[in-house]
Amino acid sequence: MSELQHIKDPHIVLPDGSIEKTTTTLNLGPTHPATHGVFQNILEVDGERIVSSEQTVGYIHRAFEKIAERRPLYQITPLTDRLNYCSSPINNMGWHMTVEKLLGITLPKRVEYLRIIIMELARISDHLICNSIVGVDSGAFTGFLYVMQYRELIYEIYEEVCGSRLTTNIGRIGGFERNFNDIAFAKLEKFLAEYPAVLKEFENLFNRNRIFMERLIGAGPIGADRALNYGFTGPNLRAAGVDYDVRVHSPYSSYDDFEFEVPVGSTGDCYDRFLVRNQEMWQSLRIIEQAYAKVKAFKGKDAEVYHADVPEFYLPKKEDVYTKMEALIWHFKIVMGETEIPKGEVYHSVEGGNGELGFYLISDGGRTPYRLHFRRPCFIYYQAYSELTSGGMLSDAVITMSSLNLIAGEMDA
Amino acid sequence: MDQDYIKQRLIEKFGEAVTGFESPYGMLTFEAPKEMNLKVLQFLYDDEHLKFRFLTDLCAVHYPDNKGRELAIVYLLHNLVDNVRIRFKVFSPINEAGAAYTADIYTATKLFEAANWLERETFDFFGVNFVGHPNLKRIMNVEEMDYYPMLKQYPLEDQSRVDKDDEMFGRGGSVI
Numbered sequence: 001m002s003e004l005q006h007i008k009d010p011h012i013v014l015p016d017g018s019i020e021k022t023t024t025t026l027n028l029g030p031t032h033p034a035t036h037g038v039f040q041n042i043l044e045v046d047g048e049r050i051v052s053s054e055q056t057v058g059y060i061h062r063a064f065e066k067i068a069e070r071r072p073l074y075q076i077t078p079l080t081d082r083l084n085y086c087s088s089p090i091n092n093m094g095w096h097m098t099v100e101k102l103l104g105i106t107l108p109k110r111v112e113y114l115r116i117i118i119m120e121l122a123r124i125s126d127h128l129i130c131n132s133i134v135g136v137d138s139g140a141f142t143g144f145l146y147v148m149q150y151r152e153l154i155y156e157i158y159e160e161v162c163g164s165r166l167t168t169n170i171g172r173i174g175g176f177e178r179n180f181n182d183i184a185f186a187k188l189e190k191f192l193a194e195y196p197a198v199l200k201e202f203e204n205l206f207n208r209n210r211i212f213m214e215r216l217i218g219a220g221p222i223g224a225d226r227a228l229n230y231g232f233t234g235p236n237l238r239a240a241g242v243d244y245d246v247r248v249h250s251p252y253s254s255y256d257d258f259e260f261e262v263p264v265g266s267t268g269d270c271y272d273r274f275l276v277r278n279q280e281m282w283q284s285l286r287i288i289e290q291a292y293a294k295v296k297a298f299k300g301k302d303a304e305v306y307h308a309d310v311p312e313f314y315l316p317k318k319e320d321v322y323t324k325m326e327a328l329i330w331h332f333k334i335v336m337g338e339t340e341i342p343k344g345e346v347y348h349s350v351e352g353g354n355g356e357l358g359f360y361l362i363s364d365g366g367r368t369p370y371r372l373h374f375r376r377p378c379f380i381y382y383q384a385y386s387e388l389t390s391g392g393m394l395s396d397a398v399i400t401m402s403s404l405n406l407i408a409g410e411m412d413a
Numbered sequence: 414m415d416q417d418y419i420k421q422r423l424i425e426k427f428g429e430a431v432t433g434f435e436s437p438y439g440m441l442t443f444e445a446p447k448e449m450n451l452k453v454l455q456f457l458y459d460d461e462h463l464k465f466r467f468l469t470d471l472c473a474v475h476y477p478d479n480k481g482r483e484l485a486i487v488y489l490l491h492n493l494v495d496n497v498r499i500r501f502k503v504f505s506p507i508n509e510a511g512a513a514y515t516a517d518i519y520t521a522t523k524l525f526e527a528a529n530w531l532e533r534e535t536f537d538f539f540g541v542n543f544v545g546h547p548n549l550k551r552i553m554n555v556e557e558m559d560y561y562p563m564l565k566q567y568p569l570e571d572q573s574r575v576d577k578d579d580e581m582f583g584r585g586g587s588v589i
């Protein structure tokens with residue numbers, strides 16, 4: 001029991017020669033309500049102090065990488081939905097962009113701006129869930145219920161664009177499936193008008209709340225060096241003080257046309273992660289406002305552009321399929337997955353809700369990917385959980401888990 | 414720091430051992446013999462100019478037709494200071510069917526904590542034995558599984574339905 005030696009004063013004192021252990025094994029998960037997903041933490045606790053922990057993942061592994069090897073490109077988008085399902089539009093867009101990079105498609109600016117609006121809305125809804133769950137886990141339920149209304153509004157915007165809410169399958173290779181309608185823009189305007197006040201109030205509820213601060217400050221901290229070594233990305237890395245953001249470092253989808261800041265923390269503890277996410281929501285709002293202004297500036301024919309011209313991969317309009325030979329052929333080839341993909345290997349990453357979401361796509365010139373690997377941010381940084389919680393209290397372990405924004409769907413692929 | 418510089422530094426250090434330089438879609442890619450993977454990673458990590466200290470991703474690819482080089486282990490490294498990414502590959506022959514592992518590669522866990530689970534995942538799906546790994550066991554699949562599912566000899570089932578007997582649907586003439 002070498003790992004236990006640092007406990008000077010164990011709560012359980014055993015008689016000499018006993019083979020019992022002085023610690024208790026506690027299973028946090030796989031279906032504990034505080035795990036917010038199906039994964040298990042086997043904690044060794046001494047009283048309420050955590051001595052060591054081991055994580056088990058894989059309960060909902062669905063073999064996405066294997067399935068993707070038999071799917072035409074457009075059928076892989078629904079698989080990406082189910083990675084980080086709190087912000088599936090970002091995953092969808094990331095996948096579309098990977099394919100577009102492989103195919104060498106450049107998108108019209110308007111499409112890129114629309115994508116940015118959707119991706120930033122998704123980021124807000126992702127951070128909103130994560131931060132309000134941190135609240136729930138520390139005993140403050142009100143914030144969670146209050147902000148759900150605005151996540152609902154975001155979901156309604158998705159609904160106007162793609163018809164679904166959680167697993168969105170939004171957009172297509174080369175653009176969007178349809179132009180944003182007036183209701184979508186009206187809802188976006190409503191969101192932009194009302195959400196700042198809500199976010200402000202959310203912050204008022206939490207940021208300087210004495211109980212909340214006591215619970216979060218110092219819980220699950222990590223330094224910048226360790227965070228980098230563990231492969232942290234996204235808000236969790238930025239909370240540790242490293243300003244790495246894929247949107248800034250490798251701008252995609254015209255993110256370089258926008259002005260925004262990358263908030264960073266310093267201690268890498270739960271409180272900093274919470275604050276970083278809140279700040280990022282403000283920055284996302286800034287980006288959406290700018291992007292919406294740019295979208296509105298398109299007039300006439302330009303304002304109707306919602307996809308690039310890629311007949312090999314973008315489904316033609318239904319009325320054309322019924323009346324035009326060429327459209328019919330493309331439609332058939334796309335639906336049957338009979339378009340060949342150029343040979344090549346490409347890595348593309350986007351700033352997902354919880355970190356750098358990467359797609360490593362190898363094509364051998366066939367109709368499906370030869371190999372597709374998802375770089376799933378929370379799978380990589382969840383490894384640090386043991387280090388983050390060892391030596392802390394049991395209640396810190398719960399709060400650390402929710403503040404890391406772990407999504408079981410993404411972890412298990 | 415441009416790609417030519419990285420290439421030049423690598424050739425200075427390792428000479429003929431590093432080969433296959435190319436840059437598909439703008440990312441410098443190269444390979445080295447599999448025994449040298451740690452040496453190359455360590456050099457890339459320690460060098461005061463290269464500073465590839467962030468392991469973005471690690472995965473394997475199976476090329477069954479590539480005799481003697483069936484398995485590729487791909488490291489994706491990132492220099493966060495200069496914002497440069499590179500892709501580093503090692504190829505390994507695959508062990509005969511029935512062997513406990515498909516290949517042996519030195520583990521990168523001493524260098525990157527992030528490699529721990531990524532290597533476990535690669536082991537789980539491709540059967541690569543990461544020599545020196547602290548806890549090499551399956552991570553996604555059940556422990557009892559006795560094969561490595563991402564290898565190409567295990568294709569997914571055909572999507573066209575065979576369980577539907579045409580006779581049942583009034584079309585007759587089922588092939589048996």
